[in-house]
Amino acid sequence: MSPSAGAFWWLFLMATLTLVVILTAFAAALIIYQRRFLQMHRTFADNLLAAHEEERAWVAREVHDDALQRVAMLVHELDEWPGPGAAPANAVSDRVAALREEIEDLGVMLRRIAHRMHPALIDHAGLVPALQSLAMDVTRASGIRVEVTDQSQPDGASAPPAGERSLLVYRIAQEALRNVVKHAGVAQCDMLVALSAASIELRVTDQGKGFVADDSAKGRGLGLIGMAERARLADGRLEVWSRPGNGTTVRALIPRQAH
Amino acid sequence: MGGILLDLYAALSQSPAPKRDIPLILYAAALSQTLPVFAALRHGRRLPAARVWTIAWCVAFIASDGMQLWWRGSTANNLWIREAATPIQNAMMLWTLSLWQRHAVSRLAFRIAIPLFLVTLVALIPTVGDTRTFDTVTGPFQALLLLAGALYTLVRNAASDPEGVTRYDWFWVTLGASLYFGFRVALPPFAAILMNSHEELVKLAYYFRAWADIGVNLLIARGIWCPLPPARSGGFFSWRR
Numbered sequence: 493m494s495p496s497a498g499a500f501w502w503l504f505l506m507a508t509l510t511l512v513v514i515l516t517a518f519a520a521a522l523i524i525y526q527r528r529f530l531q532m533h534r535t536f537a538d539n540l541l542a543a544h545e546e547e548r549a550w551v552a553r554e555v556h557d558d559a560l561q562r563v564a565m566l567v568h569e570l571d572e573w574p575g576p577g578a579a580p581a582n583a584v585s586d587r588v589a590a591l592r593e594e595i596e597d598l599g600v601m602l603r604r605i606a607h608r609m610h611p612a613l614i615d616h617a618g619l620v621p622a623l624q625s626l627a628m629d630v631t632r633a634s635g636i637r638v639e640v641t642d643q644s645q646p647d648g649a650s651a652p653p654a655g656e657r658s659l660l661v662y663r664i665a666q667e668a669l670r671n672v673v674k675h676a677g678v679a680q681c682d683m684l685v686a687l688s689a690a691s692i693e694l695r696v697t698d699q700g701k702g703f704v705a706d707d708s709a710k711g712r713g714l715g716l717i718g719m720a721e722r723a724r725l726a727d728g729r730l731e732v733w734s735r736p737g738n739g740t741t742v743r744a745l746i747p748r749q750a751h
Numbered sequence: 752m753g754g755i756l757l758d759l760y761a762a763l764s765q766s767p768a769p770k771r772d773i774p775l776i777l778y779a780a781a782l783s784q785t786l787p788v789f790a791a792l793r794h795g796r797r798l799p800a801a802r803v804w805t806i807a808w809c810v811a812f813i814a815s816d817g818m819q820l821w822w823r824g825s826t827a828n829n830l831w832i833r834e835a836a837t838p839i840q841n842a843m844m845l846w847t848l849s850l851w852q853r854h855a856v857s858r859l860a861f862r863i864a865i866p867l868f869l870v871t872l873v874a875l876i877p878t879v880g881d882t883r884t885f886d887t888v889t890g891p892f893q894a895l896l897l898l899a900g901a902l903y904t905l906v907r908n909a910a911s912d913p914e915g916v917t918r919y920d921w922f923w924v925t926l927g928a929s930l931y932f933g934f935r936v937a938l939p940p941f942a943a944i945l946m947n948s949h950e951e952l953v954k955l956a957y958y959f960r961a962w963a964d965i966g967v968n969l970l971i972a973r974g975i976w977c978p979l980p981p982a983r984s985g986g987f988f989s990w991r992r
Contacts, residue, residue: 502940506891513867514860514899521860 676700
């Protein structure tokens with residue numbers, strides 16, 4: 493090989509090496525950037541959800557501590573009306589009774605809204621009682637009987653999961669039951685909750701209409717996407733099994749600790 | 752940019768012919784390295800980071816050339832200084848170029864390229880064998896990488912800001928760096944091959960490169976001389992904007 497041919501060969505080799513370095517640098521930069529971008533997106537979504545929950549908790553607190561107290565005071569005022577020793581006319585008395593009933597209904601509705609906005613039971617009693625209460629609410633509101641089964645392991649039940657994880661599971665359960673009420677067309681469904689030392693499992697099953705579960709996200713409502721997003725943000729996963737006519741099962745598996 | 756005297760000296764060191772005096776133009780080219788440093792005096796301490804690094808790059812060239820010339824007085828081999836300094840200078844230029852990237856991915860890629868570049872050079876050291884052939888062996892790789900980086904920065908930034916590119920420091924510096932590294936891609940290996948048979952031709956090529964180096968230093972000095980960009984009064988996402 494002549495010296496100039498050797499030089500050309502060497503230049504070619506160096507050019508290839510240069511290209512390899514450039515491509516490696518750009519590929520690594522792309523991967524790192526993607527990871528950072530995903531992390532940023534995730535943190536943003538996490539903060540957004542946290543802010544959302546905080547806002548809901550604030551509204552629930554306001555409704556409970558202010559509006560409901562005022563309702564209670566109104567009811568009390570009506571109880572006392574027209575004052576000691578004074579007897580109201582019959583027509584007025586009927587109207588006051590009707591008014592009292594209306595205000596009591598308003599109180600029930602406000603309490604329900606407050607509970608739905610932020611289930612205080614999670615903070616006070618834990619996830620399982622909050623889910624049982626949710627099931628009763630759904631039954632009361634829709635007539636669908638929700639059978640709750642607690643399959644928690646002793647090590648899981650002894651240490652309650654962190655508040656935000658419990659709230660997340662509660663929201664998924666809320667959405668899954670809303671879907672049952674809205675789409676399943678059944679009189680009964682089952683909810684299973686299982687706490688272990690490592691994870692929280694929630695399963696909502698109905699034997700209703702079902703749908704084509706292997707469809708892509710296209711055509712799905714925000715509910716399923718929202719549930720999946722909540723599970724993903726908690727490093728968990730959401731699985732949906734469904735076939736038309738064969739019912740639906742929604743299963744969320746959420747780790748107790750963030751990875 | 753720098754090293755023209757020493758490049759020729761390195762090339763001549765491979766020639767069996769007796770060494771002759773080095774022409775004045777090569778000294779002029781070497782001295783022209785100080786032009787960007789003088790241009791920086793216009794702005795004092797307010798220089799943006801990229802310009803500071805460009806000046807540091809120039810100073811690194813002046814320092815390594817000075818050290819080599821000083822060492823040349825003794826009988827010891829002084830080419831190891833180049834072997835140590837060139838990768839550092841090129842790493843500095845990669846860092847400077849990264850500061851001019853407008854997209855986060857490009858910026859990150861340039862910064863990742865620095866350790867990759869240094870690791871590759873270390874891997875190439877066994878193929879060098881002799882300090883006199885260091886530039887011949889690794890020069891094309893180093894120059895090609897920096898040439899690609901400078902051209903990429905020039906084209907990408909010019910494309911995203913086609914109007915009035917001459918206002919920007921990156922335009923002049925990357926133009927100068929492209930010319931400089933363009934010459935460095937092919938000259939050392941071919942000079943090493945042709946030195947025995949066509950010494951005059953090689954010298955002529957180096958004289959031509961000396962003129963080009965003066966032009967390169969003028970371009971870089973022009974970039975440093977550019978007016979400073981207006982200082983930002985707030986972050987991009989500031990709600991006050």
